[in-house]
Amino acid sequence: MSALLLEGIELRAGSFRVEKVDLAVEPGEYFMLMGHTGAGKSLLMKAVCGLQPPEAGRVAIAGRDVTGLEPRERGLGYVPQNSGLFPNLDVRANIGFALDLLGVGNAEAAGRTEALAEELGIATLLDRSVGNLSGGEQQKVALARALSRRPKLLLLDEPVSALDELAREEICELLGRVHREHGLTTLHICHSRGEAATLGSRVGMMNGGRLIATGPWSELEHRLGGMLVREERS
């Protein structure tokens, strides 16, 4: 049973179309989704989240058909491009945002928030306003918030693309560790060959709204070398 199964997914956003995407991501895989800007990667991720209803096709998570379900019913962890932190809440409230919605009691929510903050190295930031954090710190808070729901499937939409190189390396290392230690299946959109090579157990390449290839990084690099170079420059 695949952790994530996309069957014949078709999407439309204005005049842009994503056409018949079939993809199976197996439990425990770290799947990197690459492609030029405007290739349809984020739109496809929104379909997985339930934020973009498909025109055709089926989305299944852990064997359950979620195509018609609301985003909140899919049990996902999600880190969007710009971290998506709530600027009116401090770090603690951002991490614990989802917990009372899940019916987690106050004491357990506080404990879970502090444990995640400790694990991700942001325990000293808990009472800070998110507006005063660096880009890397913001991404760690967004990751902690996504993990607070204890998802099995983690979706990362270019989580490090806006960071400097040092912060990028640190967050990538953290993502790999979290993926392993939390037993996650991860779908990660990226532009960097370095990220794909380091983190991805498998890579998918999108172009013009189509998923044109999937496979291990070493194989894909060989098959699509030229395109991957252009991708990194885009």
Next chain:
Amino acid sequence: MTATGPRRRRISKFKALCLGMLAAFAMLIAMLVLADLSYLSSKGLSPGEVLGLLGQRRVIFALRMSVATSLTTLILILFTAVPMGYALSRYRFPGRVLANTIVDVPIILPPVVTGISLLALFSFGLGQPIKDALAALEISLISGVGIVMCQYLVAVPYCIRSAKTAFEGVPAGLEQVARVLGCSDWNVFWRVSVPLARNGLVAGGVMAWARAIGVFGPLMVFVGTGPRVLVMPTTLWLELSIGNIETAIAIALIMLSLAGAALALVHWLAPEGTAI
């Protein structure tokens, strides 16, 4: 060695023209307020005597009626204008452009037209069942109910517009993240959108309240100037029409003070550049 003092920056003619116009308009408004004060002063009225004018029973009744009806109107406006502003800012639906236009109609309508239209609605039209239902409860439209209807119609567009602008300032991406994190539409609205749009919503409410308390034209047509339906603007007009100019100006000063306080609050709450 040459002495160099601080250089004076030259102000361009264009900048001087723009600033000059702004200063002239601000002075005009200040002069209007000062004219009211100097009129009372020229009549030899001390501040205590002015307060005495405001202490007359009919003025106090009008003040109470104005505050009670405008606060009721404000509550109705907040309950209805905030969701309407949210709908206009977030949803794409057939007729959106038309709806966006229609909500502004009361702003550009001559106030008397609003009053006449209300009168027509409840005399001949679709409002008749509502009028009958209210009559069955022994509630007349020539009462606080009619005043609230007039105030609501005139003031609600200001709050809708302000709410729309405030919600447009909330990144849609934050609402999407909240949905994935477990929020229903209702949770997203209360936990993300309203807190982030709070200043604009409060400013819109204050603006609408200030507009509601100053409504005059529709009231003259729809509820009239009977003793049970007098509010500050209609009392001011009545006092003026029977020659009690001092009392009328004293009421005008109260209304100016309320409007000034409301506008100060709006500008304090609304961020620079927010269209309100």
